[in-house]
Amino acid sequence: MVDVKRTKLDGVFLIAPKRFGDVRGFFAETYRRDALRKAGIETEFVQDNHSLSHAAGTVRGLHYQSPPHAQAKLVRCGRGRLFDVAVDARAGSPSYGHWVGYELSFENGRQLFIPEGFLHGFMSLEDDTEIVYKCSDHYAPDCDGTVHWQSCGIEWPKTGLAPLLSEKDAAAVRFSAFESPFVHAGVPA
Numbered sequence: 032m033v034d035v036k037r038t039k040l041d042g043v044f045l046i047a048p049k050r051f052g053d054v055r056g057f058f059a060e061t062y063r064r065d066a067l068r069k070a071g072i073e074t075e076f077v078q079d080n081h082s083l084s085h086a087a088g089t090v091r092g093l094h095y096q097s098p099p100h101a102q103a104k105l106v107r108c109g110r111g112r113l114f115d116v117a118v119d120a121r122a123g124s125p126s127y128g129h130w131v132g133y134e135l136s137f138e139n140g141r142q143l144f145i146p147e148g149f150l151h152g153f154m155s156l157e158d159d160t161e162i163v164y165k166c167s168d169h170y171a172p173d174c175d176g177t178v179h180w181q182s183c184g185i186e187w188p189k190t191g192l193a194p195l196l197s198e199k200d201a202a203a204v205r206f207s208a209f210e211s212p213f214v215h216a217g218v219p220a
């Protein structure tokens with residue numbers, strides 16, 4: 032059983048798989064294609080990723096892959112706690128530049144579905160936080176892009192710690208200078 036809820040950004044969903052607890056711990060279905068389809072998510076995933084961030088306050092993002100290798104992602108936290116963010120980067124979208132952010136943790140088991148055309152990033156909120164996510168296209172380094180994490184008006188959690196970023200992410204272009212490779216498939220008037 033999976034609870035799939037819309038967010039304020041069209042196409043982004045917050046997902047809560049049911050956990051069956053017993054004396055041993057819990058059991059949960061972390062991916063049900065039929066439940067996502069019922070919510071209108073037709074995405075086929077082809078790659079699973081897993082990363083560990085040692086220090087709380089680590090930021091990865093805001094990342095995207097350009098067409099023809101754009102990726103939708105289904106994100107969850109394997110260990111610890113993180114703040115996960117999606118930013119609408121589809122040129123012409125009524126919510127262009129708008130963002131949503133949710134705490135995903137081992138504890139709450141929640142997932143975020145992020146469609147193609149969005150930037151994705153996260154901040155770890157505990158030491159040794161793991162993120163696990165499915166992607167709808169393979170890694171394509173030539174199509175890889177990053178936008179500066181502090182250039183979209185995102186209200187990041189205040190950890191009191193110095194953020195830790197890759198060199199690539201620290202040097203990323205600001206959102207105001209970002210030339211979006213994505214187009215919003217709007218309904219014609």
Ligand SMILES: Cc1cn([C@H]2C[C@H](O)[C@@H](COP(=O)(O)OP(=O)(O)O[C@H]3O[C@@H](C)C(=O)[C@@H](O)[C@H]3O)O2)c(=O)[nH]c1=O
Binds near residue numbers: 082151
């Ligand atoms: C993303 C990725 C990286 N790599 C390699 C390239 C590099 O040597 C090393 C680390 O790559 P990065 O620094 O890009 O890793 P990271 O900063 O964790 O990148 C990830 O960030 C989050 C926010 C996302 O949304 C992902 O799509 C991805 O962009 O792993 C792969 O082999 N396959 C992949 O799919």
